Amino acid sequence: MPDNVSAENELDQTKTYTPIQRMRHSAAHVMAEAIQDLFPGAKFAIGPAIEDGFYYDMELPRALTPDDFPAIEARMRQSIAANHPFVHSEWSREQALDYFRAHDQPYKVELIEDLPEATVGIEVQGPFLDLCRGQHVEATGQIGPLKLMRVAGAYWRGDEKRPMLQRLYGTAWFSQDELDAYLERLEEAKRRDHRRIGKELELFMVSDEIGAGLPLWLPKGATVRRLLEEYILAKEREQGYQHVYTPHLAKLELYKTSGHWEHYHDTMYPPMEMESGEELVLRPMNCPHHIQIYKSKMRSYRDLPIRIAELGTMYRLEKSGELAGLSRVRAMTLNDAHIFCTPEQMLTEFDRVVRLVQEAYAVMGFKDYSYRLSLRDPHDNVKFVDNETMWQQSEAALRQALDQLGVTYYESVGDAAFYGPKLDVQVANVLGKDETISTVQLDFTLPERFDLEYIGEDGQAHRPVMIHRGVLSTMERFMAFLIENYAGNFPVWLAPVQAVVIPIADRHLEYAEQVASTLREAGLRVEVDTRSERMNAKVRDAQLQKIPYMLVVGDKEAEAQSVSLRLRTNENVGAVPVPSFLAQAKRINDTRGQELWPA
Ligand SMILES: [Zn+2]
Ligand SMILES: [Zn+2]
Numbered sequence: 065m066p067d068n069v070s071a072e073n074e075l076d077q078t079k080t081y082t083p084i085q086r087m088r089h090s091a092a093h094v095m096a097e098a099i100q101d102l103f104p105g106a107k108f109a110i111g112p113a114i115e116d117g118f119y120y121d122m123e124l125p126r127a128l129t130p131d132d133f134p135a136i137e138a139r140m141r142q143s144i145a146a147n148h149p150f151v152h153s154e155w156s157r158e159q160a161l162d163y164f165r166a167h168d169q170p171y172k173v174e175l176i177e178d179l180p181e182a183t184v185g186i187e188v189q190g191p192f193l194d195l196c197r198g199q200h201v202e203a204t205g206q207i208g209p210l211k212l213m214r215v216a217g218a219y220w221r222g223d224e225k226r227p228m229l230q231r232l233y234g235t236a237w238f239s240q241d242e243l244d245a246y247l248e249r250l251e252e253a254k255r256r257d258h259r260r261i262g263k264e265l266e267l268f269m270v271s272d273e274i275g276a277g278l279p280l281w282l283p284k285g286a287t288v289r290r291l292l293e294e295y296i297l298a299k300e301r302e303q304g305y306q307h308v309y310t311p312h313l314a315k316l317e318l319y320k321t322s323g324h325w326e327h328y329h330d331t332m333y334p335p336m337e338m339e340s341g342e343e344l345v346l347r348p349m350n351c352p353h354h355i356q357i358y359k360s361k362m363r364s365y366r367d368l369p370i371r372i373a374e375l376g377t378m379y380r381l382e383k384s385g386e387l388a389g390l391s392r393v394r395a396m397t398l399n400d401a402h403i404f405c406t407p408e409q410m411l412t413e414f415d416r417v418v419r420l421v422q423e424a425y426a427v428m429g430f431k432d433y434s435y436r437l438s439l440r441d442p443h444d445n446v447k448f449v450d451n452e453t454m455w456q457q458s459e460a461a462l463r464q465a466l467d468q469l470g471v472t473y474y475e476s477v478g479d480a481a482f483y484g485p486k487l488d489v490q491v492a493n494v495l496g497k498d499e500t501i502s503t504v505q506l507d508f509t510l511p512e513r514f515d516l517e518y519i520g521e522d523g524q525a526h527r528p529v530m531i532h533r534g535v536l537s538t539m540e541r542f543m544a545f546l547i548e549n550y551a552g553n554f555p556v557w558l559a560p561v562q563a564v565v566i567p568i569a570d571r572h573l574e575y576a577e578q579v580a581s582t583l584r585e586a587g588l589r590v591e592v593d594t595r596s597e598r599m600n601a602k603v604r605d606a607q608l609q610k611i612p613y614m615l616v617v618g619d620k621e622a623e624a625q626s627v628s629l630r631l632r633t634n635e636n637v638g639a640v641p642v643p644s645f646l647a648q649a650k651r652i653n654d655t656r657g658q659e660l661w662p663a
Pocket of ligand 2: 349350351402532533
């Protein structure tokens with residue numbers, strides 16, 4: 065599947081590279097120098113620094129394979145050893161166009177033709193000359209240890225109608241240690257990839273006959289999901305949320321009123337035309353449905369805050385190239401809620417949501433997370449509603465709420481929702497990268513658009529504030545994140561199968577079944593391995609399935625009414641009386657701890 069990074073990235077004059085990005089950008093030029101030497105006739109498009117590395121898009125006489133990488137890397141090292149200085153100059157458009165036309169570089173010519181300026185930047189190192197806005201290290205010798213990673217197809221300018229180029233990716237670091245650590249992290253991420261583990265543990269599947277991005281939850285994955293849902297629903301009930309069910313589709317008009325259609329229609333499924341002439345759409349968000357519930361009767365200040373919650377299923381038309389397992393899907397169920405409150409209640413409600421997030425993360429065992437205050441881009445009135453006062457008011461309110469909470473946060477321009485700023489809770493994934501799991505959004509826009517009201521103490525109609533919040537994010541994303549976070553080793557309370565009873569011989573089957581039903585009656589999820597495999601093979605299979613407890617039973621155990629306990633960590637606990645095992649396992653399950661067994 066071709067990558068879809070926009071070609072305009074490289075030409076964005078407003079972006080300033082950090083020192084490591086400058087070094088990687090320089091590595092991209094050196095890679096192009098090597099390619100020019102090894103593949104005469106190569107035509108170059110763009111070569112930016114990206115997260116963790118760099119790439120160059122090129123049209124080459126033949127398709128590259130990883131077998132080509134050592135020769136390209138060796139040629140790059142020659143350039144680095146030669147320590148060529150990077151020399152920047154400005155040429156007139158005409159001069160640059162003449163040069164790149166003469167050198168048969170049509171992509172560079174097209175880039176220059178689109179540049180508005182009278183002069184264009186030219187960067188030279190050794191034998192290689194490139195169109196470039198600059199931002200390099202001083203000389204090639206300053207480029208650190210590097211490695212070519214992979215080659216992929218990429219359409220010129222991300223346009224499927226334009227030529228497919230080859231995108232060669234590399235990574236470069238300041239030190240060999242950093243490069244080694246990065247490659248190790250990538251390996252670890254591969255081992256933990258939720259798509260792989262999801263298949264091995266039979267958690268979910270994707271079927272061609274159902275469609276891309278529409279995952280099916282298998283019984284074991286569904287068990288984990290249901291446990292997560294039960295956990296969060298109970299917490300929400302405790303916090304005064306009211307749960308509702310609402311349909312997955314609605315009239316297109318509703319999303320025109322909300323503004324979703326205007327700001328969001330690229331990711332919405334096309335409308336379905338009804339015989340009546342009405343148009344229905346699959347909902348991309350649940351907010352307008354909950355708004356209708358708020359509006360279903362007259363609300364007084366005494367009724368507020370009203371907290372409407374739903375495990376709301378919604379549909380987004382993500383690009384097919386971006387779909388991935390459970391982490392990027394087209395149908396998803398959000399742990400959603402909308403809080404309708406007075407402006408005076410807003411900060412308290414915000415505070416309660418953040419505390420709920422913190423509590424849920426403690427249960428999940430997340431320790432490495434941070435708070436991102438996502439603001440609008442003030443220059444972008446298309447992506448964000450055009451209402452200066454609203455943005456200033458709500459951004460100030462969010463900062464105040466965060467200061468009151470006493471949490472440290474950082475700000476990120478351009479990541480707000482279209483209707484208002486939000487707090488994103490960022491959890492570090494296996495690669496050490498932040499992923500947004502929870503969000504809390506202050507919204508003064510939708511109450512206005514839907515003309516929401518409550519009757520105040522003064523008997524007059526007032527406008528409530530809305531808080532949109534998701535704690536566990538979508539069940540799909542959360543599951544993907546948990547699988548990778550735990551490497552498939554779910555804590556006892558979430559493990560789809562918590563214990564497997566392993567009879568040593570067929571004559572122990574009856575006792576095994578008896579142990580299993582005692583544990584099941586107490587609410588534990590237990591299976592009996594009745595296969596005629598050898599005991600060691602059964603233990604190994606249970607470990608591969610990441611089942612927390614293996615209870616081996618033979619003559620001795622049946623005699624003593626005990627089990628021989630092995631943990632999935634391969635630790636051999638030894639003989640444990642059935643009632644003791646039950647009490648401990650039950651305690652660990654009920655407290656939703658991360659602990660596997662007492663030390
Ligand atoms: Zn450049
Ligand atoms: Zn919402």
